[in-house]
């Protein structure tokens with residue numbers, strides 16, 4: 001049905017505020033009732049205007065003209081699976097990113113980080129020699145303190161945000177929640193554990209969050225960081241202002257590394273190298289958060305010993321054996337093989353290697369691009385075991401018949417702990 005624009009104006013003023021549905025929907029329990037009511041009004045507006053246009057840019061301009069103000073701005077994108085490399089990135093618009101999402105195509109937004117990797121390419125980064133596995137006692141002790149129950153509690157809260165869209169107030173609030181969870185953990189740390197926490201702010205409301213175990217005895221030879229990452233934003237690819245619980249993508253990775261971090265702090269982890277946990281903003285906006293962080297490290301001349309990304313750790317396809325999968329494309333191969341050996345040593349599920357299809361990826365690619373060793377762990381083979389619910393309002397933790405498994409996610413927490421301790425050392 002096509003409606004005239006004058007009807008649109010009329011419809012806008014006709015929306016009533018009192019909505020009995022709001023209690024039924026049970027959205028975002030940290031929003032007051034005024035927030036819920038405006039959220040429901042927004043949903044009604046989206047539904048109404050969706051009848052006028054299927055183009056997400058036109059729709060955004062109708063639904064939220066102020067929020068849509070940047071959609072005509074030029075952005076330089078490397079569109080995955082379309083252009084073979086970042087060198088062939090194309091100028092499009094901010095709004096085109098929404099159109100690409102609607103088609104299920106991912107991209108890197110290189111606009112502010114066009115030189116990522118150029119400085120590092122000119123210098124010899126320390127070649128990491130991956131150490132022999134030698135902290136079995138400590139790793140197993142930390143692993144025995146991991147709790148799937150904690151992960152479930154945290155994910156319940158994280159998915160209660162209406163969405164975690166990086167450009168929205170929701171996305172800002174959800175990143176602040178991640179920050180405050182990490183702060184709570186740090187507040188309970190044993191006094192001998194030197195930790196720091198940073199809110200890495202961006203040009204949009206959502207921040208990246210960086211927690212860091214400082215080396216116990218700083219050495220000029222051991223300044224390279226070990227980094228464990230996940231992305232905390234979520235996206236509804238149909239339209240960004242719709243609900244996006246993002247339970248698997250990447251709420252699962254977010255709580256997977258949060259639980260690894262909590263257990264390491266709890267057990268008094270004191271590494272030789274700095275060990276950092278990163279919760280990135282705006283992965284769905286084209287790796288914006290991780291590229292900004294990686295670009296800063298590169299410009300400051302910081303070295304990175306190893307980086308691993310956990311993106312989607314809980315979905316378990318029915319009638320498939322759950323595994324710990326490592327992506328072998330667009331990653332550092334020696335680091336990936338080393339991490340596989342850690343998973344074989346410390347995880348209890350079978351380990352598999354898998355390729356990624358063009359058009360998929362995650363934040364480790366930002367580090368890889370910057371010239372640092374990056375690896376990528378995920379819940380299964382993307383070609384045969386892909387989670388069909390991601391990027392929709394159906395990406396929740398309440399799936400039928402064990403399709404969403406915290407036991408599965410816990411296997412990745414074990415890998416994160418092993419990665420932190422075996423590569424970071426423990427003194």
Ligand SMILES: *[C@@H]1O[C@H](CO)[C@@H](O)[C@H](O)[C@H]1NC(C)=O
Nearest residue numbers: 217218219220221222223272
């Ligand atoms: C750092 O490495 C150099 C070269 O391998 C070595 O000579 C030096 O003793 C090391 N310094 C420290 C503080 O470990």
Ligand SMILES: *[C@@H]1O[C@H](CO)[C@@H](O)[C@H](O)[C@H]1NC(C)=O
Nearest residue numbers: 238388389391392393394395
């Ligand atoms: C969510 O799941 C329901 C029930 O299976 C389905 O009808 C609906 O189309 C799904 N919605 C989306 C956005 O995928």
Ligand SMILES: [Zn+2]
Nearest residue numbers: 249284390391
């Ligand atoms: Zn995603």
